[in-house]
Amino acid sequence: MKNILIINAHPDKESFCFALAESYKMGAYKSGANVKLLHLIDLKFDPILRNGYRKIMELEPDLVQMQQDILWANHLVFVYPNWWSTFPALLKGFIDRVFVPGFAFHYRENSPFWDKLLKGKTARLLVTMDTPSWYYCIINRSAGHNAMKIGVLEFCGIKPVKISVFSPIKSSDETKRKKWLNEVMELGENQK
Numbered sequence: 001m002k003n004i005l006i007i008n009a010h011p012d013k014e015s016f017c018f019a020l021a022e023s024y025k026m027g028a029y030k031s032g033a034n035v036k037l038l039h040l041i042d043l044k045f046d047p048i049l050r051n052g053y054r055k056i057m058e059l060e061p062d063l064v065q066m067q068q069d070i071l072w073a074n075h076l077v078f079v080y081p082n083w084w085s086t087f088p089a090l091l092k093g094f095i096d097r098v099f100v101p102g103f104a105f106h107y108r109e110n111s112p113f114w115d116k117l118l119k120g121k122t123a124r125l126l127v128t129m130d131t132p133s134w135y136y137c138i139i140n141r142s143a144g145h146n147a148m149k150i151g152v153l154e155f156c157g158i159k160p161v162k163i164s165v166f167s168p169i170k171s172s173d174e175t176k177r178k179k180w181l182n183e184v185m186e187l188g189e190n191q192k
Contacts, residue, residue: 002191004028005073006037009080009091010128013041016169016177020126021079023181027188036069040090047093056100066098075122075191076158078148081169082129082136086144095152104156116157123158124192125149126184129167136167162192 006025010017021037028035043062050057059067070076080087101107106115125148129136136142149161164187166172166180 002028002033002074003072004033004035004075004077004188004191005069006035006077006079007094008037008039009078009088009094011041011088011090013039015081016128016166017079017081017126019177019181020128020166020184021077023184024077024079024126024188027185028191029188030185031189031191033188033191036073038066038069040094043094045094045097047090047097049093049096053101056102057097059097063098066094067103070098070118070121073121075124076153077124077126079126080128082127082131082144082167085136085140086147099152099156114155116155118153119157121158123153123161124187125161125163127163127165128169129165130170131167133165133167136165 006021006028008017008021012018018039021039025035025037043060043066045060045063046057078091080091086092098104102117104118106117108114125145127145131140145163149163153159153161164184172180
């Protein structure tokens with residue numbers, strides 16, 4: 001049985017991302033998985049990595065719990081909008097503060113290589129966009145997808161990382177959104 005952690009990084013509680021996160025959760029529950037859904041907007045933490053990685057900041061209690069939840073999970077699901085070709089500042093601040101050396105990775109002494117400390121986990125990205133997917137891929141070269149998939153998750157050993165895109169959101173109607181919610185529920189049921 002999988003332990004699934006869903007992390008919703010949209011700051012607006014009335015966003016479609018909240019509906020996507022709930023839909024995935026319902027599908028995962030149907031499959032019998034253990035599921036936790038967390039909304040980053042509800043956590044209390046400083047999103048600014050004030051000293052870079054020169055000196056690791058003490059983690060707030062919510063971030064300590066998030067690290068424990070990440071270790072508990074076999075499968076991570078990140079739900080967020082694509083803004084300015086990447087992810088929201090709230091998610092970037094969360095990554096900077098939680099995926100720190102000693103927890104997510106460890107640089108080897110006198111080596112350009114590192115140890116990936118989150119191996120054995122998989123991930124799914126549920127990303128909303130106003131930009132059509134083809135345009136984002138060709139013109140923006142999937143910048144945000146690559147940053148999250150390769151630059152963060154695979155860097156820490158999490159793979160495979162699969163990506164589901166829902167776009168364009170701004171012109172989608174209720175019928176289209178219901179179809180997307182059903183697709184996401186099915187992903188949850190299949191624990192993908």
